[in-house]
Amino acid sequence: MDRPDIPLNALRVFEVAMRQGSFTKAAIELRVTQAAVSHQIARLEDLLGATLFQRTSQGLVPTDEGRLLAPVLEHSFDAIGRVLDRLHGRRDVEVLNVGVNTTFALGWLTARLDGFCAAHPEIELRIATNNNRVEILREGLDMAIRFGTGGWTGHETVPLIEAPLSPLCAPGLAARLQDPADLGRAVLLRSYRNAEWPQWFAAAGIPAPPVTGPVFDSSVALAELAADGFGVALLPIAMFSRQIRQGRLTQPFATTVPAGHYFLAWPSERPQSRAMAAFTAWISGACRDAAAEAGQAGQAGMGDGISCARMSSGAASAQSRSASSAGQRD
Template identity: 50%
Template sequence: MDIRALSLNTLRAFEAAARHLNFTRAADELCVTQAAVSQQVRMLETHIGKALFRRTTRGLVLSDEGVVLAPVVSDALGRMSAALAVVAGQGVREILTVGAVGTFAVSFLIERLPDFQAAHPGIEVRLLTNNNAVDLWTESLDLAIRFGDGSWHGVATERLMPAPMTPMCSPRLADQIRHPGDLARFTLLRSYRLQDWAAWFEQAQVKGTVANGPVFDASHLMATAAIRGMGVALLPLAMFGRERESGLLVNPFDLAVDRGSYWLTRLSSRPMSDAMHAFSDWLIGLTRTHP
């Protein structure tokens, strides 16, 4: 199909509308009217003979064809901008937007990120944190670090590291714990994954203990609460080695339960840019050597 009949404005209008899933916000970004964005999108749909959006009761969504086309157009426009910067003598500075589950970002990534920046000064990393509820496309993420089993629809995944979980608490509380059943006497801090404690107790062969403590949307927040003596938290060992070495947190038992791993993810339909390759190779290399 000949794309020379399409204007750059048409592609920019579609890319903005697909990213925002809202013609009005796309128009505001492009400094045009909502009608102009709608017209450009219709021109593109007419050119390819397919609808790119569907209207639902929840708002605008991409059609199957739109899901395929949107990341390709976004990548192409980004590459054009980078090439224009080179021609204009401004050098290359590629922006890489990475989403990361908060605990991984705080406990592992942030202290190592300066090493990546030093090795790749032409890449500007934008790091966004989340509580594992992430949408790569609507949030305009190049890559996302997530926790789970790696089975997300339409997403390419690379396993970074396992994250077995075990109870952790302050030394004062640890002194009062001798057996897994003793945990029933303490406040059990919970994450949004409400079945984690049940899975650990099942593995420990303890029956009848129900976790009913406060709920946190990130393990690093729950760890802070545990350090302050609020209760016992079920935390991934790989993320809290420093706190255990310093004595801020104690894990009373060697028993850990596997509830998932950390994964590096991207849209399957999104071509890999040089920056995405560089960051992926660097991060995967780091996690392969992490104890």
């Protein structure tokens, strides 16, 4: 096959600019000037006889030709990187970059990572946490663990863990909550998804009181405030089982509302590498095992906070109603 006479450096600059979505950010990553990036892109477009980006007031918008070229270059540079790693003494080591929702990272993943590392010493796992807003290609990631309802355009997904929401608070505050109506006298900490508390009260079978507590975009921050006694937070209980076991948080009522799942996602255009396939198999199996253990503990009356929680009258049937949508809450 004839090899096109295209400078490798220009192709590399295009791949970074495409991933970053900005000549300025590409210049920072490549440690060159923005003018140098612009020059390389213009040179490449001239050699190819095709426009790769449209320059707009909103930033770079790739053309059809740019979108066609980008995944081929990304896969090629990844393959080159793996070979160079081996030549530099890192034989059979494959780097896997995974973006992870912070709540999932702290509440579930970190306690189990040693199992993956022990099973796969040939994979160097690099975790980048985020608040659930992640662009896999642009951030140089291979995969991401996200919270929501799935169905993200252009992505393959594997459901991992369902994350129903339920009130959590400090034990001292929980002792004063004998009925869901008592929550009307407490500070109700909120995420920016305004429908969450009204949905929970509907599941509990009572009208929702005015919810005027502080608003946060992080479940971790909400949990810390709740543990410090500042108020009651509506949280994914599966992600805060450690704090419940430690007695820092208590689930005063067993009523839950579905909010979505945590998913493992990766771009549809990217074939799974050996490391991606290994991580997918491992985390899927670990989540199934964790769900089975939680089910057994719940049947034995030893669930994370479930056994001491109070179920309001009529809530058992109401809590099965599904939330209409899931946002980007961390």
